[in-house]
Amino acid sequence: MPTQAPTDATVLLRLDEADELAAAWVCALAERRGIRALLIKGPALHLHGLREERVSADVDVLVEPARFDELCAAIAECGWTKRPGLLISELTTVHSTTFLRDGWPCDLDVHSFYPGFLAGPTLVFEALWRHRFPLSLAHRDCLALDKTAGALVLALHSLRGATIQPRHVQELEQLVSTPFTDDERADIAALARETGCVATLDSVLPRLGVFVEPSADELASPHLRDWRERVTAGSHGSYFWMLALRRSRWHERPRLLWRAFWPTRRDLLVGRPETADTVHGRTRARLARWGRGIRSAPAGVRAVWTHRRRLTP
Structure with a gap:
C-alpha cells in the first residue's frame, strides 16, 4: 500500500474499502x-456468526505490549497522526492510541x-495470540481472533457501551x-479464566452457558472496581472526571475541577x-456541557457509591 500523502488524483475510499485496506x-x-499484532472485532466477528455484518468507523488492532510504542512510531512515520485528545481522555484512557490520516475515512485504534x-x-x-487465525483482507492474510477469543472481546466491548448505545445492547x-458447542464453551471458560475476565463478564458468561468461578487474583484486582463502575455509570463524562480526580494527587485536583467546570477552547x-x-x-x-454533566452526575455517583467496597461478585 502506498504511504505517500493523498494527491488531488487520489480516489476517495468508501468506509468499507478503507477498513479493509487499513487493516x-x-x-x-x-x-x-517483526511485531505481533492481532485484529480484534471487525469482520471476523461476522465470519464467526457472533455479530451482524457492519462497517466500523475504525480498525482495532491489539499489539504485543512490549512493542506497542514501536508500532505506534512506525504508523506515525508513514503519515498517520494521533487523533487530538481531550484532557479527560488523556487522563483516563491508557490502553490505546488512535491514528487518523487525510483522505482516509477510518481511524486506526492501536x-x-x-x-x-x-x-x-x-x-x-499471549493467551489471545494462541487463539489467532488467518483472515484474508485486501488479498493478504492478516491475523485475527478466533470465535472463542472474539466472543470474549465482543462481550466486553458490548457490556461497556450497553448503558448508552442500543446497538451494543x-x-x-x-x-x-x-x-x-460444548467444546467451544469449555474453551471460552478456560480463556476467560486465563485472561481474567470471569468477574467482569459475570452477567454474560452464564447466559452463554459458560459457568466458571473467577480466580482469587481476579477478585483482588483493583481494576475490577473500575470496570464495574464504568459499566454501571456508562460512558458519561461526569464519571470519568470522578475517576480522574480519584487517581490524581491532592495538589492536582483544584486544576482538574476547574478544567471540568471550564474546559479550554481546544477541548471544546x-x-x-x-x-x-x-x-x-x-x-x-x-x-x-454543564447541563449534560448535571444530568449524568447521579449515574456516576451511584456507580462509585455502589462499588466503593463491593469487590466480589
Whole structure:
C-alpha cells in the first residue's frame, strides 16, 4: 500500500474499502517489523456468526505490549497522526492510541491491552495470540481472533457501551443467542479464566452457558472496581472526571475541577467540532456541557457509591 500523502488524483475510499485496506496495511507493517499484532472485532466477528455484518468507523488492532510504542512510531512515520485528545481522555484512557490520516475515512485504534481483561497485559496477549487465525483482507492474510477469543472481546466491548448505545445492547443479545458447542464453551471458560475476565463478564458468561468461578487474583484486582463502575455509570463524562480526580494527587485536583467546570477552547472544539468558534458559541457549548454533566452526575455517583467496597461478585 502506498504511504505517500493523498494527491488531488487520489480516489476517495468508501468506509468499507478503507477498513479493509487499513487493516491489511497495519498488519503488513507490523509483520515487516517483526511485531505481533492481532485484529480484534471487525469482520471476523461476522465470519464467526457472533455479530451482524457492519462497517466500523475504525480498525482495532491489539499489539504485543512490549512493542506497542514501536508500532505506534512506525504508523506515525508513514503519515498517520494521533487523533487530538481531550484532557479527560488523556487522563483516563491508557490502553490505546488512535491514528487518523487525510483522505482516509477510518481511524486506526492501536491497543496495548483491552479493558475488561484483568490479567497482566502480556499474559492476556499471549493467551489471545494462541487463539489467532488467518483472515484474508485486501488479498493478504492478516491475523485475527478466533470465535472463542472474539466472543470474549465482543462481550466486553458490548457490556461497556450497553448503558448508552442500543446497538451494543443488540449486539450483546445476538452474542448470547449464538450457538456454541460444548467444546467451544469449555474453551471460552478456560480463556476467560486465563485472561481474567470471569468477574467482569459475570452477567454474560452464564447466559452463554459458560459457568466458571473467577480466580482469587481476579477478585483482588483493583481494576475490577473500575470496570464495574464504568459499566454501571456508562460512558458519561461526569464519571470519568470522578475517576480522574480519584487517581490524581491532592495538589492536582483544584486544576482538574476547574478544567471540568471550564474546559479550554481546544477541548471544546475537539470534543464538539460543531461548536461555533466564537465567544458566544463557546459560551453556549459550555452551558450545554454543564447541563449534560448535571444530568449524568447521579449515574456516576451511584456507580462509585455502589462499588466503593463491593469487590466480589
